[in-house]
Amino acid sequence: MLKRVVVRLKGGRSYAVEIGAGSLDALGEVARACLSEEARRVVVVSNRRVFELYGERAASSLRAAGFRVARWLMGDGERFKTLRTAEACVGFLSESKLERSDAVVALGGGVVGDVAGFAAALYMRGVAFVQAPTTLLAQIDSSVGGKTGVNTSKGKNLVGAFHQPRAVVVDTETLRTLARRELTAGWCEAIKQGAVGDRKLFERTKNFLAEESRRKAAGKTVRRRGKERDESRVEELEERSDGWSLERRDEELAGIIAAQCAFKAAIVAGDEREELGRRDARSRRVLNFGHTVGHALEAVTNYRRFRHGEAVGYGMLAAAEISKRLGLLGVSELESLREAVRLAGRLPAARDLDAETIRASLRMDKKSLGGRTLWVLLERIGRARLVDGREVPARVVSASIRAALGEG
Numbered sequence: 001m002l003k004r005v006v007v008r009l010k011g012g013r014s015y016a017v018e019i020g021a022g023s024l025d026a027l028g029e030v031a032r033a034c035l036s037e038e039a040r041r042v043v044v045v046s047n048r049r050v051f052e053l054y055g056e057r058a059a060s061s062l063r064a065a066g067f068r069v070a071r072w073l074m075g076d077g078e079r080f081k082t083l084r085t086a087e088a089c090v091g092f093l094s095e096s097k098l099e100r101s102d103a104v105v106a107l108g109g110g111v112v113g114d115v116a117g118f119a120a121a122l123y124m125r126g127v128a129f130v131q132a133p134t135t136l137l138a139q140i141d142s143s144v145g146g147k148t149g150v151n152t153s154k155g156k157n158l159v160g161a162f163h164q165p166r167a168v169v170v171d172t173e174t175l176r177t178l179a180r181r182e183l184t185a186g187w188c189e190a191i192k193q194g195a196v197g198d199r200k201l202f203e204r205t206k207n208f209l210a211e212e213s214r215r216k217a218a219g220k221t222v223r224r225r226g227k228e229r230d231e232s233r234v235e236e237l238e239e240r241s242d243g244w245s246l247e248r249r250d251e252e253l254a255g256i257i258a259a260q261c262a263f264k265a266a267i268v269a270g271d272e273r274e275e276l277g278r279r280d281a282r283s284r285r286v287l288n289f290g291h292t293v294g295h296a297l298e299a300v301t302n303y304r305r306f307r308h309g310e311a312v313g314y315g316m317l318a319a320a321e322i323s324k325r326l327g328l329l330g331v332s333e334l335e336s337l338r339e340a341v342r343l344a345g346r347l348p349a350a351r352d353l354d355a356e357t358i359r360a361s362l363r364m365d366k367k368s369l370g371g372r373t374l375w376v377l378l379e380r381i382g383r384a385r386l387v388d389g390r391e392v393p394a395r396v397v398s399a400s401i402r403a404a405l406g407e408g
Helices: 023-034 048-064 083-095 110-125 136-142 172-177 180-197 199-225 231-240 246-270 284-288 291-300 308-325 331-344 355-364 394-405
Strands: 003-007 015-020 041-047 068-074 103-108 128-133 147-152 155-162 167-171 374-380 383-388
Touching (some): 003 246, 015 023, 048 103, 048 172, 068 110, 128 136, 180 199, 180 284, 180 331, 180 374, 291 308, 291 355, 291 374, 308 374, 308 394
Parallel strands (some): 015 167, 103 128
């Protein structure tokens, strides 16, 4: 049974996020229901790896709903999130004779979603698009909210547009083929959302990760003891070892993804376009917690060392450290956040990076106002505060970045 979260926007632009195992098979039905009656063609934007895994399922579902389907595959990774890629995508939409009533389907992670959404926003001044995210990060964060865009040599996401999807289809089965690092990146974003606005969501996510950690540890013990047993018996013992069955785990995972989407949807509904004048705790800007330093880490390593969520993991630790040094956040709260990030998975080593170089890179962050960094800090888990960069001494920033990088 699918879980549904509705993103409620003004002007009749609300849309649903459909969440559940196997939901990709309903992609065509969902697209047909949310698109114009005149829609006849769709272009599926993906990358080669994802399309090999899920492309035919998606295309078959779309064809069954009466669409003619074309595909366009882009490179895999943040370094392909560029204006050149978006231009090539727009060119393919034109070659495919996509009309104003037709649509783009983004099948992949956050990079695919950002590029496909941006190309859809540009083509014919905007055609519809549907998100079918296949990574945890995209499922809980980037597919919801309508932010699309690309990076430039001057910084991350400096060119983009607000272009809301018509629907989001989240198939939790796609997470089974994700690399460990992609899951870590997604869980870091999940921790971020709870940290800035919902303590219960933070604790629920953290407890799930702790249970997963215990399950894996128990499974390793079972495998060592059961080397001579058949594989099915080992898997059975692994499930029994901590009372956390696969069925229960999948159900709880879908519930967490739905809760994460609901939190993001509530923030977006209240501040869709991230209004400049808002500084309250429900501003969309609070979702940038960890992104100030995270974006700088990505930039100084040429988008090659970190997955986006991994960089955000370090960025959260740095922002929380700043919060503690400014007297906003208690030590126990900081340690709770550190523990959650550790449970998300190991981050790439970063001790070799220079804190001063990273701090200098903060000036290029697109969230700056009046030439100053606008920090998203924490008063406590579940409560964010926006702080003008003038109130954060440079020595505190540098020391906090060094402390955060030492956690990896």
